[in-house]
Amino acid sequence: MGFIVGGVQKSGTTSLFGHLRQHPQLATPSVKEMHFFDDETPNWTEPDYRKLGSFFPTMLGEASDLT
Structure with a gap:
């Protein structure tokens, strides 16, 4: 099982990815x-x-800021 974290800039994806x-x-x-x-x-x-x-x-796991 995998996951993708999608978000916009300044939405906390970097912090979540670090955790x-x-x-x-x-x-x-x-x-x-x-x-x-x-x-x-x-x-x-x-x-x-x-x-x-x-x-x-x-x-799999990835986080990107969607602009």
Whole structure:
């Protein structure tokens, strides 16, 4: 099971991400914002999720500020 934290700037996503990173059973990426879902270059009719998966060793979890 995975999760995505979405929010706007100054909504607390960085603080929440910091708290989630401390949980021993969650494996979060080394960077907070990967910009995978807001990248317009991939073919979104057939997205390559291997790029997304490469950011995570096990369980998925990401936080981005949506502008």
